[in-house]
Amino acid sequence: MPPPNPSLVQILKQPELALNRSLPEWDLLIRQARHSNLLGRLHHGIETTGVLGDLPEQAQRHLIAGGNLADRLHRSVRHEISELNKAMDKAGLPLILLKGAAYVAAQLPAAHGRIFADIDLLVPKASLGEAESSLMLHGWTMPPISAYDQQYYRRWMHELPPMQHIFRGTSIDVHHAILPPTARYHPNPGKILADSVSIPALPGVRTLSPTDLILHSATHLFHEGEADNALRDLSDLDLLLEHWGTLDPENFWNDLLKRAVEQQLGRPLWLALHFADRIFSTDIPARVQAQLDALAPSKPGKAVLDTLYDRIFVTQHPSTDRPGASIARKALYIRGHWLRMPAHLLSMHLLRKAFAPDKPKRRAAAAPDGPEQIRPN
Amino acid sequence: MKLGELTAPELKQRLTGSGLWLRTGEFVACIHSRFADIQHSLSLLYADHPLADNAGFADFHISIENGSGLRRYIRPQAQFVIDGVKPFQPLPANQAFPILEWGMNWCITAYGHHQLVLHAAAVARDDRCLILPAPPGSGKSTLCAALVNRGWRLLSDELTLIDLRTGAIHPLSRPVSLKNNSIGVIKAFAPDAVFSRATEDTSKGTVALMKPPRTSVEQMMQTARPRWIVMPKYVPSSPARLDGMGSGEAFLSIADNAMNYHILGTQGFKAAGNLIDECSAHRFEYSNLDEAIATFDQLAREA
Structure with missing residues (x-):
């Protein structure tokens, strides 16, 4: 029996559940999917299952719009990748892509309908200078940030401050490691670089090995402490785990567990698999589940994490807010930082941010800039 | 209700x-x-x-x-x-x-990226649509307001919505937005039209909205076929003058005014191409609204 009112997550997993939904259900589903940047993915699932045409016109148009937007973003990302490739080539470096850009370049299932704009790349720390100057020569600059933030990034972070292209406005994040040098865990970036794989269709462009790509996406999701795209990012992991788990069931899971332990990323992997299973019912073999217990936190620790993350892995639309959602978001922000730096650094940093908070990253456009073109004339 | x-x-x-x-x-x-x-x-x-x-x-x-x-x-x-x-x-x-x-x-x-959205006014005779794509200041909304007060059906004064599958134009039938001198011009041209209170000091000057004709609202679910593309230009004391426009130029007038052309990619290109194929394209200079209406009525009779 299908569930009577399937949730967004259930429809993402089983798109045929989209059939026979009422209009009020669609009203909410479309808004939830839009808020969690999953409208494009919802469209992709429903369209490839062949049921799009059977849905009410009202739902179809918003799904199609979401699909068109994702297509457009992917076109633009592919163009950016070829431009980045030129810049890195000039510096004598390969272009190593992470997360969304990697999914799109390598045509992985996690690319399906993914709505995103920023491109993440990995550069060996020793080549950071060359990479940065070549990127600047090719038009990527750093929008001005405060001296404190500049120093914070350079000294304590595993990435450069975000760079933006002066003409196209596209953003990139240049990483030199998976985690900041001050973090609890110390995955070795050298091994990750050494095991990176080429993307045959795009000469010069590389991405991480399947296991490293998953470990990186998992670490990013559970260490950054940002709720906005958490559900989408967990959905990425669900798709990737099932993809490689089906393709190479013999080796994939063993490699993943082994690599996680070797790279001190057992805990992020446990979190990823635990919540992929809890939220998306990801197909994880029983033997893997059993091995995973060795990486699990204590029972009370697990209860706390479940309580917090059950409030994060929702659509971030008011309709799915649960009591304590905003506390959970704050707690995970602090947890992200807690894992990232020792207590004395963290307390100084949070004090600083409490008394001199960042200006909002992307300020709401002033109204005259917003609907300018559609104003009366 | x-x-x-x-x-x-x-x-x-x-x-x-x-x-x-x-x-x-x-x-x-x-x-x-x-x-x-x-x-x-x-x-x-x-x-x-x-x-x-x-x-x-x-x-x-x-x-x-x-x-x-x-x-x-x-x-x-x-x-x-x-x-x-x-x-x-x-x-x-x-x-x-x-x-x-x-x-x-x-x-x-x-x-609304399921459709091609043009920054253009659209009015119709029967189910034949006249599209007025134009930059701000060309008098597009003034012309649109005048036409719908003389028997043309209002589809939209700002956003022309083109169905990507069928090429049909979907009406919005919302109030017409007028600014500054146009408000007085249309009030004099159509004394029975209903206006909102004028709002002064917006970023576009004074703005007032005109109620759409009742019949246009009643037909809001009836799509129209694109038939004419006209680029209007208000030229003081010029007689009404309608000239033909080449299809290349017409294509650019559509692409330049398509608000989500860059998002739709190939689909947008095809939709704009089909639109041009279905339409006759013109440039139009005018200063007098009655002459303008007469020109468009003539156009509608010829077709």
Whole structure:
């Protein structure tokens, strides 16, 4: 029996559940999917299952719009990748892509309908200078940030401050490691670089090995402490785990567990698999589940994490807010930082941010800039 | 049920309670607001519009709210909110109704990528559509307001919505937005037309909205076929003059004014190409509205 009112997550997993939904259900589903940047993915699932045409016109148009937007973003990302490739080539470096850009370049299932704009790349720390100057020569600059933030990034972070292209406005994040040098865990970036794989269709462009790509996406999701795209990012992991788990069931899971332990990323992997299973019912073999217990936190620790993350892995639309959602978001922000730096650094940093908070990253456009073109004339 | 059939207290109850479910063409907006001006302007300009209470689905959940904090009391502001998101900075509260109108347009340009959205006015004779793509200041809205007061059907004064599959044009049938001198010009040209209170000092000067003709609202679900593309240009003391326009130039006039052309990629290119194939394209210079109407009526008779 299908569930009577399937949730967004259930429809993402089983798109045929989209059939026979009422209009009020669609009203909410479309808004939830839009808020969690999953409208494009919802469209992709429903369209490839062949049921799009059977849905009410009202739902179809918003799904199609979401699909068109994702297509457009992917076109633009592919163009950016070829431009980045030129810049890195000039510096004598390969272009190593992470997360969304990697999914799109390598045509992985996690690319399906993914709505995103920023491109993440990995550069060996020793080549950071060359990479940065070549990127600047090719038009990527750093929008001005405060001296404190500049120093914070350079000294304590595993990435450069975000760079933006002066003409196209596209953003990139240049990483030199998976985690900041001050973090609890110390995955070795050298091994990750050494095991990176080429993307045959795009000469010069590389991405991480399947296991490293998953470990990186998992670490990013559970260490950054940002709720906005958490559900989408967990959905990425669900798709990737099932993809490689089906393709190479013999080796994939063993490699993943082994690599996680070797790279001190057992805990992020446990979190990823635990919540992929809890939220998306990801197909994880029983033997893997059993091995995973060795990486699990204590029972009370697990209860706390479940309580917090059950409030994060929702659509971030008011309709799915649960009591304590905003506390959970704050707690995970602090947890992200807690894992990232020792207590004395963290307390100084949070004090600083409490008394001199960042200006909002992307300020709401002033109204005259917003609907300018559609104003009366 | 039409909005005009609601009593003032009923309208207020909806706007401040479960929302006013308003149909404009294929879109349904669910509107919340406590601003008295919004209630008043809606009852004035949308009286003929159908309510969509039973639809169960709103394309856009919109609310016009007070600005935050003490400003509410000192220099009140109005903030456009769509489903909890605030895409713009708030503006002075006297602009609350124009903000609702601009916001409803913004929703279509930001989310309506299932169709090609042109920044153009569209009016129709029977089911044959005249598209007026033009940059601001060309007199497009003035011309549109004049035409719909002389028997042409209003599809939209700002956004021409082109179906990607069928090429048909979907009406919006919303009020026509006029600014500065055009307000007086149209009031003199069509003394019976109904206008909102003029809002002064917006970023575009003084703005007023004109109620769409009742028959246009009643036909809001009837699509039209593209037939003419006309680039209007107001030239002081010029006689009305209609010239042919090459298809390359016509294509550019569409592409330049397509708001989501860059998003739709190949689909947008094809839709614009099909549109050009179906239309005759013209340039039009005018100074006198009666002459302009006569020119377009003649065009409609010839076809």
